[in-house]
Amino acid sequence: MKRIAFFSITLLLACMAGCDNKIPMEENLWPETVYLVGAKDKIINRDLNIGYEKDTIYASVAISGSLPTKEDITVTIEEFPSGIESYNQKELGSDDIKYRTLTNGIYSFPQENVVVKKGETYGTYPVHIDPSTLHIDSLYMMAFKLSGTSRFELAKEDTVVLIRLNLMNDYSGLYYMDGVIKPADNPKDSVIYKSPRTLQAVVDGNTVRMYHQKNEWSKGATDYRPDYCFNITVNPDNSVTLKSWDKFNLVSGGGKYYPEMEVYDLWYTFKEDGMLKKTRGFVYKERKNDDEVRKINDWMEENRKYDY
Structure with a gap:
């Protein structure tokens, strides 16, 4: 019985020592997922300077988790125009002026995917737009959603971000x-x-x-x-x-x-x-x-x- 008791105490101490060797800050405190910054707020605002021949706005992708990423994460982002239609139907009245998508040819995407670099938590997705083609009294919006990632899961809630475009210049x-x-x-x-x-x-x-x-x-x-x-x-x-x-x-x-x-x-x-x-x-x-x-x-x- 003494040998059994001694063995049990030794095993318990070994387990306690093993637990003490774990440093909480070296482990992720919550699951790592990929999400669009601003999707929780539904709409984010981006200014376009009408004085520029081409202005740039950005959508941002982030990785949740308490630790920096250990490798580059490639995320695929795509336009989601039906998100604008849904917003117009659900949030605006029948007499309200509706948000419009941008006409093809006045904007472009200089990169295919978003890359969140190793050790970082954010990556950006630039969009080049010609502001002079937009009418001051119209309402414009872009919508994006995530479609794929090289690692981790995509967020299951708040998956679409709406970007409201506001024309401005140095005097407005x-x-x-x-x-x-x-x-x-x-x-x-x-x-x-x-x-x-x-x-x-x-x-x-x-x-x-x-x-x-x-x-x-x-x-x-x-x-x-x-x-x-x-x-x-x-x-x-x-x-x-x-x-x-x-x-x-x-x-x-x-x-x-x-x-x-x-x-x-x-x-x-x-x-x-x-x-x-x-x-x-x-x-x-x-x-x-x-x-x-x-x-x-x-x-x-x-x-x-x-x-x-």
């Missing part, structure tokens, strides 16, 4: 108008014009579209307002040229762009209900904090012209 974004509107024949009768303005990239890398006064339109909405918007083009000398977009009755206009402050000093005359009116003021880009707001307010006060 959220701005704020700070100015006045006056009748040309009665300049003392003024209306304060302070309002957020979304400047949308159009035409090229130097042009944005702006809506006049309270008539701003959100992309995807069905109540498009063609009578109230115009283009602003920043010229090489930072002067600006204004041109009517569609049906806005723009008579004249001009101004200057201050790149260091990201602000336009604008004026334009237009006809509304048979009356000639003039708008003048600053259109400045959204500020990140109160200190930046104070700086732009001080700058506008120092540079505001009262010759209108």
Whole structure:
């Protein structure tokens, strides 16, 4: 009995010693699977600079697990346009503007597969797109899913990623108008014009579209307002040229762009209900904090012209 007891204790100690030799951080703490980054969120956003002849967006593939990969993993990714159709049907109403796929010939894939290199957890899949072929008031989306992998399993949930494409340039974004509107024949009768303005990239890398006064339109909405918007083009000398977009009755206009402050000093005359009116003021880009707001307010006060 003593020999049996001694043998049992020795075996138990050996097992405990074996367990102690295992280092948890050297073992994967959860199964290794291949998945598309962003698929869990369904939609991810990618910007396209309309000023580029060709811009590049990326879909990303990742390997789950707590340890780096021990070899290169090759993953096959493919387009999945029916994912866009499904989103339109399930998430959008019958009157909503639907997302569109890109036309063949305006985009390309410079590589066939995604390779997650040894020791890494991510790999990227680039897509080259010609942004100038996209219409500013249409909605575009690309959809991808995984179709194969050289090792590990493909994720069984959240298998499709939708990429929403947003046109932009160096002058687009959220701005704020700070100015006045006056009748040309009665300049003392003024209306304060302070309002957020979304400047949308159009035409090229130097042009944005702006809506006049309270008539701003959100992309995807069905109540498009063609009578109230115009283009602003920043010229090489930072002067600006204004041109009517569609049906806005723009008579004249001009101004200057201050790149260091990201602000336009604008004026334009237009006809509304048979009356000639003039708008003048600053259109400045959204500020990140109160200190930046104070700086732009001080700058506008120092540079505001009262010759209108």
